[in-house]
Amino acid sequence: MARYAMTGARVVLPEEIREDLAVVVSGDRIEAVLPAAALDGVPRVDAGGRYLTPGLIDLHTHGAAGHGFDQGEAAAWAAVLAAQARFGVTAAQASLATAPLADMADRLALARTFAERDARRTEEAPRAGARLLGVHLEGPFLAPEQAGAHDPGLLLRPSGEAVGTLLAAGTPSMITLAPELPGGIEAVRRFAAAGSVVAAGHSQAAGDVFAAAVAAGVTHLTHLWSGQSALTRQGPWRVPGLLEESLASDGLTAEVIADGRHLPPQLLRIAARCLPGRLCVVSDATPGAGLPDGSPYRLGALDCVVRDGVGMSPGGAAFAGSTTGLGPMLGHLRRELGMSVPEVVAMATVTPARVLGRRDLGALRAGCLADLALFDDDFGVRATIVGGRWLLDEDGLREGAA
Structure with a gap:
């Protein structure tokens, strides 16, 4: 079961955008959303400052x-x-x-x-x-x-x-x-x-x-x-x-x-x-x-x-x-x-x-399905992830992560 953490993103929450968070994916679910500084031993995918949203x-x-x-x-x-x-x-x-x-x-x-x-x-x-x-x-x-x-x-x-x-x-x-x-x-x-x-x-x-x-x-x-x-x-x-x-x-x-x-x-x-x-x-x-x-x-x-x-x-x-x-x-x-x-x-x-x-959809929250998207500043799509699986990766971000 694949397990990795999305880091380095502008994480879009309902009321704010956070740049200090990591979204941990385990299998087809979001395992946790926590401060990136607290991560230990989880392979990371650096989103390069892109917007990270629910799918x-x-x-x-x-x-x-x-x-x-x-x-x-x-x-x-x-x-x-x-x-x-x-x-x-x-x-x-x-x-x-x-x-x-x-x-x-x-x-x-x-x-x-x-x-x-x-x-x-x-x-x-x-x-x-x-x-x-x-x-x-x-x-x-x-x-x-x-x-x-x-x-x-x-x-x-x-x-x-x-x-x-x-x-x-x-x-x-x-x-x-x-x-x-x-x-x-x-x-x-x-x-x-x-x-x-x-x-x-x-x-x-x-x-x-x-x-x-x-x-x-x-x-x-x-x-x-x-x-x-x-x-x-x-x-x-x-x-x-x-x-x-x-x-x-x-x-x-x-x-x-x-x-x-x-x-x-x-x-x-x-x-x-x-x-x-x-x-x-x-x-x-x-x-x-x-x-x-x-x-x-x-x-x-x-x-x-x-x-x-x-x-x-x-x-x-x-x-x-x-x-x-x-x-x-x-x-x-x-x-x-x-x-x-x-x-x-x-x-x-x-x-x-x-x-x-x-x-179980539409939110970056522990327990939700790991349906995610990465966008550039004008909402050009850079990556699409369904159930933890990368279907689109325009920038090769997934390479090197477990």
Whole structure:
């Protein structure tokens, strides 16, 4: 069992950055976080002054490097997770765009077998990418008015039969749905009771419907400003939409896509002020992530293209996910909003771990999984470590350590 200590790093903690600490890794866990001066007899890896953070957690990602979770092949899923590790991501949900119900059920079943295989990893057959946290169903129970890059012809009402079909295939770790649809509130209850995190998104829900959805089990809000209804007027009366309900909410967590395309800095700043400590940054990355402009890719049932550094739907009427990884998004938040390093790191570690109820992830704390990342000053990824194993080492830091 490998045992080593990360030293010489700027260790990013929730409230501060420390330069005098060592993070001791033993096997796949963090053994201790202690003053480097107290180390005795543990092989050291000198991080050379880079930021050391918990591994990033991407709650909402569809693919990368030409591969997508919508593909019904374990090899494609493994390729996405391997590509995610190059962005500093050590754990991710497999987000599925709207597709025929049977296909989405098949992907849920695939996730179950994928997880079983992952649990049998050995030193001889190690994990090659980020760990899979479960499946995030983004559809098919979405509002047609807020379909975005989802094929409107495949959207469904959340009937008892449709919900049952999905749950019989496997429980999603998260589902995004429109609770205002007929059967929507009951669907929230059923998925929440099964153990899914239920998020409101691609939705018009507001007012009494929004309140009923929260009471039924909605705890999360999918990508603010994307697929959300907004303020309208009825005569002289101003009526909040899902966006305003989200920003005014108490206790709910929410996502933003910080790729420099989806949201201008002003909107990111509003979200950070309204939801302090409850805001996650997600990539919403697609198979186009990491590909050059002009590259085609498929998202769910739609053929899309990388254009001007973002995914575009057919005809260019809507964004079709991002083409940016999570690590670069932290650099964007730091530069454009002037947020502190602990603040932006928390948005991709502590908060998403809390959304999923995973106390073993997202923190540099004894007993947590040894999922770590090293970044340069602008959040360029230098190393990614999953379960104590180095998947990316741009600077050859691991050489010489046990």
